[in-house]
Every structure is written in C-alpha cells, then in structure tokens.
Amino acid sequence: MIELLKLEPTEIRVDRAGRYAREPSAIFLHPPAPDVDANAVFYSSIAIKDEFLFECQLSLPTDSAQTRFIFSLMDQEGNVVLEWTRQPTVGKMTRCRERLDLQKGFYTFSIQTRVLEGQPNNSKAWARIHEPRLIGPAEVEGALDPFHCIATNEDHRFATADPWSYEQTPDDLERRNKLLSIIPFRTYRRTLEIGCGDGFLTFSLPGAHLTGVDISDRAIQHIRHRKEARERSCEFHAGSFHELPQMAFERFDLIVIAGVLYPHYVGRDSHAINEVIGSLLAPGGILVTCHIVDWMRHQIALCRVNSEEYSYRQFRHHLEVYTDYDTHLS
C-alpha cells in the first residue's frame, strides 16, 4: 500500500476569508448560543480512480461537549454517495479508518461535526482532527483543494429552501413587516443584504439594484432560482461577512443585516466589523440591523437614527437604523 496523499493539516482553514483563516487541522465549535446547534464543515474536492482509505484520529478535549463526526463523500451532482459517522469519547483519542469503494470520478469530501442534542447550552464544544489523510492504491487526479472549514456555516440546513420555516411563521412575517416599515422612505439605488439566505427578506427590500451575499453556497443557489430573481435587477454571491471588502462592490446606499452579527458567526472584533460596514456604506447611506438582544452586544459606530425592540419567537429582537455622521443635509 502506498501513501497516496497526505492532507496537509496546515492547509486546513476554518473560514474562507484569509483574515479569519483559523489554525490548521482543528475544527472549532464555538460555545453554541441558545438554540443554535454549533457545527462546522470541512470540505475538499477530490478526484479518485479507485478505492482508498481515509484515516485520521479524532479527539474531543475534556472540556468539550459530546460531539459526533459525520464524514461524507458527494458526487458532482451533490448526491451523498458515502456517509459514515464516528463518536469519540470525550477526553480520548479515537482512531478512524474507513475503506472507501467508489466509482471513478470527482467527489467532494466533507467532515461535519455536530454537537449532540441535550448538551447544555453553556458547554464548550470543540473538536480536533489529527492528520487526516487519504491512503490507497488509487490515484488522485488533479490538485486537491485545501481543506476548508466554514465555521458554523448553516450550509447543511439549506438542503431545502426556507430551512427555518420563515414563510410559515407569523413572528417572521411580522418581523419582516417591522423591518420594512422602519427603513427610511427614500429612493435607494443600490441595496445590499448581508446574510440573505434564500431570500426571505431580500425581494421585499427597496432599491433599484439588489445584491445579496450569504456564506452558504446552497442558499445562494436557492435564491438565484427564485422567480423574483428574474424580475428584479439583482445579483447574489456566496461569501463570508469578513470577505465582503475583498468582493470589491461599489458602495451601497442601503445595507440590511439581519441575524448575522452574532459572535458565533463573525467573532468578537467590533473594530473589524465596523471596518467592513464602513467599506460598504455610501455617504449618507442607511444601515438596518436586526438581532436577538441576548445574543449580541451592539457594536455599530454609526449614528443611530431609529430603534425598536419587540418579541420574536421566544426571544427579544432589536431592530436598529443607522446612518453615517459625515452627511451634511442643508
């Protein structure tokens, strides 16, 4: 048996944004916020000709919540062709070895971690994968993408559209109304929604041209297929919050951010967050944010022009409107 290729642990990153690239070969799960099941996804494209072995060691540190590892291989159409799970014991190293028997072709290999249900909300959840490698008589064609991990990406949820049933939940229809009615009445040229998902809010927003960005590739695929996407001038891109400045957009006179600026999504770095927003908002532009009060502290260094708090599902929502200080209206 020859060692075919070693997935360099140093190549593994948690976030696609260079700046937030995390450290190699470790999957981190952030302490889950209440009702958020923390999870992480590593993925890599591979091309194989024959059977091979996947091998790694898994560990859950002693202060971690119980977590399950889900390994899967998807073909180019996105069908899962192989899936297997491992559940290491907390505080112990578990060896994982799997023989993979596959047709020749291109596959996407992913490792997901899932905190098991019933874990206390305040428990830490993080895991570590040691030296993942593919071994076998098989050959690998083409270059191997670096393993990536998108921290707490909700991508897996977007197997179907509207994964949180917004369209069927009165509280969500109400919060959409509240958000739409708090937007200052004026003509907007360019609108950006950060965290657009599959478009629950997006197509109701004003603006001659709509731009939607979401970290989930699948969500972006869904939104592009909606019929409204053919009726409005719009564009959609997959990318993380911290990648936005590199996406080189022209500035926006309306930016909407709902349910994104939580520490478990964007980290705790207020200055970096304000820099991203500052790089996107046009002079005199409007920013509307909407978040669950207990999950974040507000951190927007702009002029708050309106705000509202209301009950949403089992939470309280904080809806806020900002503009910049530099405008001078005569």
Place this chain on the structure above:
Amino acid sequence: MILTYHKISPFTPTHWWIDVDTFRAQLLALRGKKVVYLDEYNPQNPEHVVISFDGVYECVWRFAIPILREFGYCFELFVIGDVLGQVNYFDEPEPLARFANIDQLREMVDAGGRVQWHTSSHAPLAGRDDHELKRELLVPDHLLKLFPAPHFQWFAYPHGEYMEAADAIIRAHYRGAVTTNEISEEDPYQFGRLLVFKETKISKDRLSLIIPNYNYGVFIGEAISSVLAQSVLPDEILIIDDASTDDSRLIIDYYAEKFPNLLRAEYNSTNLGVVDNFRKAISLTEGDFVVFIGADNRVRYDFVEQHLAALKMFPDAAVAYCDIVLFGPRARIQASRLEPREEFSVKRIFADVATGAEQYLWRFPEPSPELIANMHEVNFVHGSAAYRRDAYEGVGGYQERKGVAEDKSLFHRMLASGWRAVHVPEPLLEYRQHSLDQANQVVGREASIHALQRENARLKTKISAIEKILGS
C-alpha cells in the same frame, strides 16, 4: 506587572485565547501606566507594565499587533525557536494554532516588539543532560544574526517553571528571566509574570454609571439597554428613581432582576429634586469614575470605553466630555436654539421625509484656556461628562446654586481649582429632544408590555398556588 498573553483572535475555543474586543479593553485599562521593555522594567514601580506574548502565534501578528501599534505600546515576544512558522503539535489538547514566521516576527519588531527566547521546543527542562539543556536554553546563531541585541536578552521558562539546573546557563547568557513560580522582585532572573485570561482585570479603577429617573418609564428601557450593550461595561450601574408616578418601577425592576450583579435600583420615597437626588446617587456608588446618563437618552456602544480611556490617559483631567447627537421630535427646534458660536458646530445629518424625523450632530470644542476662563458665560461641559470622584469630592460635589445648572456649576468649580478637562471628539451621547406627549413611545411601550407580561405570569403562578391551598 509583566503580562503574558498567548493567543488573540475573534474566536476563542479555549481559555488560552482572548477575543480581540477583550484584548483591546485590557490594553485600554493600561492607559496612563508606563508600558516598558523588560530592559527598563522595575518591579517595584507600580506604574511599570510589560506586555509579553508566548509562542509567538500568528494570530498575535494578525490581530494584536495592529492594536498595539494604535496604542503605541512596546512589547516582548518570547519565541519557541524550533517551531517558527509551524504549529503547536506539542500542545495537546489545545486546538492547533500556527506560530509566526520570520517575516511576521520582523513586522512585529517594526511595530515595537523585541524578540526573546522561550526555549527551542517548549519541552519541560527537568531531567535533561547538560548538552540538551544548552540546546533548549541558548539561541542558535542564525537567529542571533537575524535579531541582534537588544533582542534575545531575556528568557522565559517553559510552562513558567523556574529550574535551578538551568539558572547558571541563563545567567551567563541573558540579562534576566521570567517565570510564574518561585518569583522574586529583586532578582531579574526570577521575575514573575501574570498570565492574562479573558476575565483578568488589569486595572483597579472602577466606573459607576448612574441613570437618574423621574417619570421616564417610556424611555428608560432604551437608556438601560444602550448601557448594557457597552463594549466595556461599567463596574456598577445605579438607577435612582426620584419617586416616579408612572410605570418606571416595573421596567427598572425587570432589568435589576435580570442583571443582579451589575445593576442596582434605588427608589426614593419622596421626590428629592435634582441636586439632592444626584448627591444621594453619588453616595451610593463607589467607582473612581462617575458618569450620569439621562433616563431619556442613549449612549453609543463605546461611550464607557472612550471616556475611561480619556480620563486614564490624562491623570490631571477631572472630566471628559463627548460630542452629542440630538434626536427626537424636537431635535430641529433645539438645534435652531443652540447659540451660533464658532467653537461649537451643529449640522443636520439625517432626515426622514416620511416621518419628519431629523438628527443633528452637535460638536463640542476643545477646552482652550480662553473657553475655560469664559466658562461662566459659555458652558462647554455637558451633564453626561464622566468625571473623577476625587475631583467631585474636592470641590464639594453638586450644589444648589441659584440660576446655575447643577452640573455646570460642578464642572466650573473643578476647572477653577486647577483640574483639566478632556474632549472626546466622538458623538457618543444621543440626546433626546422631546416633550412627553409628543414622544415616540414604541420602544418604551414594548419594554413595559414585556415587563407586564412577566408580572402577569408571576401573578398567575401566585394565584394558582393560592387556589391550590384554598382547594385543599
């Protein structure tokens, strides 16, 4: 005090990582102290602080260095020589993290860092023979060439454990060494270090934030929620209610119950009026710094952070005041009433054609000697300025003066007695212009509905308990 950090990052998987916001707040707490290199450090001087990093991790280069640059602090970098640019494989079960490489170290040196030695491999020193010890303790030539003196003059024991067998070698090659056990204040080869975690409180200075309230039940929820969202929380929040007759108490109690260790409520049984109420509030708090926020106003998320920074930066300043945003239905009227003076500026920064809402940015002047001399004519320190308790007590606190606002008189007396004032040039206070019946009460109403719902649920439980007793 020698501070030791490991990893700084927006995400913090274990307690060895400190998030960027917390790191910034901890550096802020050092304002006014003297941040020095180990070469200049005197442990007996309580003003001396050394900032040091162990590893040194790439995330430090990425996230900590820009902030250190911004603050202008110098720092020490204790590197593990064998793993530059590699990862902490030896650090099980910590998540793997990459160490800075040579180029990143160079950049850190440019930013004010000095490279020091933290062994070759970070393995424990005990049980090593002389040859192995030397390999661990001494810096290889190629690194000495890259970073000549003043670099590599200090040594940090691995795992913080001082070891006698290594002591002689270290004395022969370094100016000093740091450890976390067997600490000495006299011997530079056994200087102690403080491991910094997220919870570590670096400064003893405390800030008390006071919200006096009288019948502002519709607004106070918004005021409190803006205080609870601060990037640096006050050490204590006191809400003093001057015998309100509206539903203020319901809302205040809601927050006091939810944050029992941070927020306290005091209810006056009779209305004391402004001066006595303020004096009482001060007497109920302990902070070295004090600031009042009107129950009808709001603050930006960095209000506390920026005022603390200003007062700590200038120990001779009694008071720090920021710029203001006027909002609410009477913002336009108030803005037009502000006397046009060249030192102040007022501009309209927001208008909503549908609702008629407007906001004005009101910039305050720097405290020039002319302005201070003329302070009895033109006041430039507003009531939500943060001040030192020492200065407050030194001038006799808030006093009843005919025709002079209590805060204006207080700050005037402080400046007249030789204290300085600092201007924080950011609009951190949102100053509501309203008359009660005109108020936009949405947020306040929501807060009271929420409080009432809770109260309702509590009473229902009580009733069912009583019914149970009656039924049995």
